[in-house]
Structure formats: structure tokens, C-alpha cells
Amino acid sequence: MRVSVDADKCVAAGQCVLLAPEVFDQREEDGVVVLLDESPSPELHDPVRESALVCPAAVIHLAES
Amino acid sequence: MKRVVVVGASTGGLATAEALRRAGHEGPITLVGAEPAMPYDRPPLSKQVLTGQRGPNELALRSSAEIDALDLDLRLGVPAAGLDIGRREVLLEDGIRLDYDELVVATGVRARRLPGTGGIAGVHTLRTVSDALALKERLRPGRRLVVVGAGFVGAEVAAAANGLGVHVTLLESAPVPLAAAVGDATGRFLAAMHRDHGVGIRADVRVTEIVQDGGQVSGVRLEDGSVLPADDVLVAIGSVANTEWLADSGLAVQEGLVCDEYSAAGPGVYGVGDVARWHNPLFDVTMRIEHRTNAAEQGLAVARNLLCPETRRPFAPVPYFWSDQYDVKVQAYGYLRDHDEALVLDNTTSASGRLLVIYRKADRLVGVLAVGASPKVLRAWRALIAGSTAWTAVLNRTIAA
Numbered sequence A: 001m002r003v004s005v006d007a008d009k010c011v012a013a014g015q016c017v018l019l020a021p022e023v024f025d026q027r028e029e030d031g032v033v034v035l036l037d038e039s040p041s042p043e044l045h046d047p048v049r050e051s052a053l054v055c056p057a058a059v060i061h062l063a064e065s
Numbered sequence B: 001m002k003r004v005v006v007v008g009a010s011t012g013g014l015a016t017a018e019a020l021r022r023a024g025h026e027g028p029i030t031l032v033g034a035e036p037a038m039p040y041d042r043p044p045l046s047k048q049v050l051t052g053q054r055g056p057n058e059l060a061l062r063s064s065a066e067i068d069a070l071d072l073d074l075r076l077g078v079p080a081a082g083l084d085i086g087r088r089e090v091l092l093e094d095g096i097r098l099d100y101d102e103l104v105v106a107t108g109v110r111a112r113r114l115p116g117t118g119g120i121a122g123v124h125t126l127r128t129v130s131d132a133l134a135l136k137e138r139l140r141p142g143r144r145l146v147v148v149g150a151g152f153v154g155a156e157v158a159a160a161a162n163g164l165g166v167h168v169t170l171l172e173s174a175p176v177p178l179a180a181a182v183g184d185a186t187g188r189f190l191a192a193m194h195r196d197h198g199v200g201i202r203a204d205v206r207v208t209e210i211v212q213d214g215g216q217v218s219g220v221r222l223e224d225g226s227v228l229p230a231d232d233v234l235v236a237i238g239s240v241a242n243t244e245w246l247a248d249s250g251l252a253v254q255e256g257l258v259c260d261e262y263s264a265a266g267p268g269v270y271g272v273g274d275v276a277r278w279h280n281p282l283f284d285v286t287m288r289i290e291h292r293t294n295a296a297e298q299g300l301a302v303a304r305n306l307l308c309p310e311t312r313r314p315f316a317p318v319p320y321f322w323s324d325q326y327d328v329k330v331q332a333y334g335y336l337r338d339h340d341e342a343l344v345l346d347n348t349t350s351a352s353g354r355l356l357v358i359y360r361k362a363d364r365l366v367g368v369l370a371v372g373a374s375p376k377v378l379r380a381w382r383a384l385i386a387g388s389t390a391w392t393a394v395l396n397r398t399i400a401a
């Protein structure tokens, strides 16, 4: 799985960090998403999929192999 | 294989459909939506769409390729008109009947209107993309906009219009604007911010009439008889749940579709998003939440419960919302409505300053609202709310910190 984020449109809701803190973080100053791991290991795929689903700005994109 | 019908093709409905597929559901899913547009996002309508930072074509919740991949029977532009829960049948307005094994109700809410203002040009409400485009069209420098109702939608529009050079007046019937759900301290902070930007704020006033001149709005009459001149009026006085189509179904409707802690409303029927009034066991409150993230999260939870009823789980989230006004982002976790106390922990009153307020209900912490707080600080508060932390424990911590 490859993860990408469109940080320009992130609304800093932090839902992704709550679900998959190994993969996402937020910038300290404005809360905008920071991608920590572009190709997370398989046990993280479910929480990452869930993040993509609930992200209120729909800016988490997944390419599943 | 279960046949699932989802009524309402916006955030909640689409999230449910998507979560069903992600969970491996291969049976038919029909997604019915009253609006003809492909599912789109609403929060930008009172923000970037008005300021022109985002066009109407940049609001799609998912790309058409992503939607195609869900393999849905997509029926847009046709509202559901009735429901027979005995026969498990949804009746569409065009006469078509859809059989289902499981039904998801995600019909959301619409903007409440002022009675008798229907045909007057220049009177707006804001819920759909066409509402937003109609309003945007009118926001020109030097024009006068009166916003009736200082809730979050009204306040966001006031901020966006102010930035476009429009003369804005924000009217609120309560003594403190913006305070309805979030308390007086937050209300005062936000009101001060609007004033600093030059928005006129009138609290404790009631509108008695929309004044018109040949079918075009010319002002707003207040209780004391005075008329506030206006080129446009935005009515932002809350919302009404879209439940009329359920009226004869036998399901319990009470300003929303009444659901249990599993988001179930009846045999084979679930509620999702703004329309659902469900029991949240984390707060032991039956709540209806009009927040963007809640609609998606509830869609996910319902998809799981619907597919695996044996392992169903209560939907017990800490609600979250944000609001963008000027260069400030307001963020809140928890259930702030009906709080008993709002305690201000940090407050700088300058424009775009900082604010941190925590909320108590009975003897526990139920919410936090912040402006300018770091994500880590907010998440720590969220964890305390999720843990049903006692208020006294919170106070001890705060003093110790």
C-alpha cells in the first residue's frame, strides 16, 4: 500500500492521527497532516484505510497493490 | 447476500457504502440521493466556496473513478418518498419501489427558513452547493449583508463576506452571539473577533419581518420597529431534519430519526449522520450531531454493525468539529451542548488570539474548545473526555500543571 496526502486541503481535524499515529502526525503550529510512512506495513493497513474513509477533507489517498 | 439501500447520498451515505465495500460486502448497494450532483462536501460552502478559493467542481467527496469502483446502483436526483418497514420497501418519488434487507437512513438536514420569505430575491439559506453559488454571486464589495442567526454557519459566512469587502451585520436573538452551544465565554471571544474585523454585531434582537421592495429584499425589521437596510439576507437559524419521508413508516421520529446505541432505528433500519438521533453511551445522552466527521464515523460504524450483527458495537464517539473564521480555526471535542459549566483556562482577547475552554456536565469533563491550541494539547484533552474523567481530577491536574 502507498499512502499520499494532499496537505493543501487538510483541515487539521486530526482524525488520521487518532486512528494511525504510526503513519500520520500533525504539524505543531497549524495541525496540518504530516505523512510519517508512505508504505506502511500490513498490520497498519486497516487503520490507514479507516483514516482515508473518515478524513473530513478527503485528502488521504491510497494506492493498494 | 444482503441487499442494502442507503438513502441520502452525501457524507454519511457515501461513507456507509464505502465502508460496506471495504469490509468485503459484495451484495447490491443502492445509493439514493435527492440532489442531482455527485456526492460533495458541505463545510467549504461557507468558507472557501464563498471566497473563491474553491470552485464548485472541487467539492467532490470522491473522484468518479473511486465511485465507479464501489459498483453502486446510484440513483441521484430522485428523493425517497416513503418507507414500508414491514415489506422492507423504499418508495421513490418517481414511483419506483426498492426492496432491501438492510436500510440506511442518511438524509441529513436542511436549513430552517423564516416563514413567508420564500419568493423574495436576496433572501438566502445555505445548505447546498447551489445555495452557496447564489450567495457568492451577490457578495460584492460595498454591498450590505445581514446575517440572521449567529451560529457557526452564520459566523463563517460573516467572516468570508467581510473579507470580500461586504458590509456585514450579524444578528442574534440570544444575549451573547455564538454562545448557544459553546457557552458565553467562547461566544464573547468570537464576537470580539468579528467586531475587530468590522462586522456589526447585534445581540438580543429579534427579526419580525423581512422588508422587500418589488420582490427584492431591502432590509430586516427588528422588534423595536427599526429597519436595518440590506441588499442580501442570510437566514442561518438552524436546521430541520429530513424525515418527512419516514412519517408513515412507524419509526420513531423526534427532530431526527431515533436510534439506539448501535445506530439501529428498527428492524433492518439504521440512521447515520445529521439526521440520526442516537444514544451515545460514552455521554449517556441521546444526541444528534451536525458535524462532518461524525457522519463519516457513524457510516463506518453502521456498516460494521449491519454486516456482523453478532459482533455489533455501540457507537460511542467523542464528537469533533472545527470552524474557520478569518485566520482562526476553532476546534472542539466532546458534547458541549447543555453543559453545566464552561471554564476558561486560557484566553487572550486580541484578534486571532488564543482560547481554551473546558466543559463540565454534572461531575465530569465532557468537552474542550480551543483556538490556536497545538494538536497535541487538543488530543490530550480528547483522551480525558474519552476516559470520562471526573471534573475534580481535571481541576487537580490543571492546578498541578
Ligand SMILES: Cc1cc2nc3c(=O)[nH]c(=O)nc-3n(C[C@H](O)[C@H](O)[C@H](O)COP(=O)(O)OP(=O)(O)OC[C@H]3O[C@@H](n4cnc5c(N)ncnc54)[C@H](O)[C@@H]3O)c2cc1C
Pocket (backbone or CB within 6 Å): B007, B008, B009, B010, B011, B012, B013, B032, B033, B034, B035, B041, B042, B043, B044, B045, B046, B078, B079, B080, B081, B106, B107, B108, B109, B110, B126, B127, B128, B153, B242, B245, B272, B273, B274, B275, B289, B290, B291, B292, B293, B295, B320, B321, B322, B323, B324
Ligand atoms: C455551510 C455548511 C458548513 C459546514 N461546516 C462544517 C464545519 O466546518 N465543520 C463540521 O464539522 N461540520 C460542518 N458542517 C456540517 C456537515 O457538513 C454535516 O455534518 C454533514 O454534511 C452531514 O452529512 P450527512 O450525510 O449526514 O447529511 P447531509 O450532508 O445533509 O446529506 C444528506 C443528503 O440526503 C439528501 N436527502 C434528503 N432527503 C432525501 C430523501 N427523501 N431522499 C433521498 N435523499 C435525500 C440530501 O439532499 C443530502 O444530499 C457544515 C454544514 C454546512 C451546510
Ligand code: SF4
Pocket (backbone or CB within 6 Å): A005, A009, A010, A011, A012, A013, A014, A015, A016, A017, A024, A026, A031, A032, A033, A054, A055, A056, A057, A058, A059, A060
Ligand atoms: S484526518 Fe484528514 S483533514 Fe484531518 S488531519 Fe488527517 S489528513 Fe488532515
